[in-house]
Amino acid sequence: MLIKFNCPCSGPFITTQIVANQLIKAMGKCELSKGIVACEEIDEAIKKIERVLILEENNNNISNTLEVRFSQRAYPLIEMLKKAKRKNEYIMWHEI
Numbered sequence: 001m002l003i004k005f006n007c008p009c010s011g012p013f014i015t016t017q018i019v020a021n022q023l024i025k026a027m028g029k030c031e032l033s034k035g036i037v038a039c040e041e042i043d044e045a046i047k048k049i050e051r052v053l054i055l056e057e058n059n060n061n062i063s064n065t066l067e068v069r070f071s072q073r074a075y076p077l078i079e080m081l082k083k084a085k086r087k088n089e090y091i092m093w094h095e096i
Contacts (some may be wrong), residue, residue: 003033004096005080009087013076020093022070023077026052034094042085049074049081 003020006012015023021032027045029035037045053071077091084091 037091
């Protein structure tokens with residue numbers, strides 16, 4: 001299954017359900033199949049994702065494999081959150 005993230009001021013991005021669940025939980029949300037981040041919640045969502053990124057960076061078990069890291073997967077969402085904050089917008093996601 002795929003999840004599509006939308007924002008009125010940014011292009012959408014699509015990811016798998018597994019990756020979307022990681023991103024959504026990292027923001028502190030529990031609505032996995034559809035949900036919204038209101039403009040007022042964006043700063044806190046970014047802070048929560050950044051905490052996960054710091055934990056990943058501090059993890060001594062990171063190897064030089066070809067595995068895609070959480071930081072790479074989170075990048076489009078972080079950029080979307082930043083644009084939404086600047087434009088006083090929201091972000092929504094839903095299954096497609």
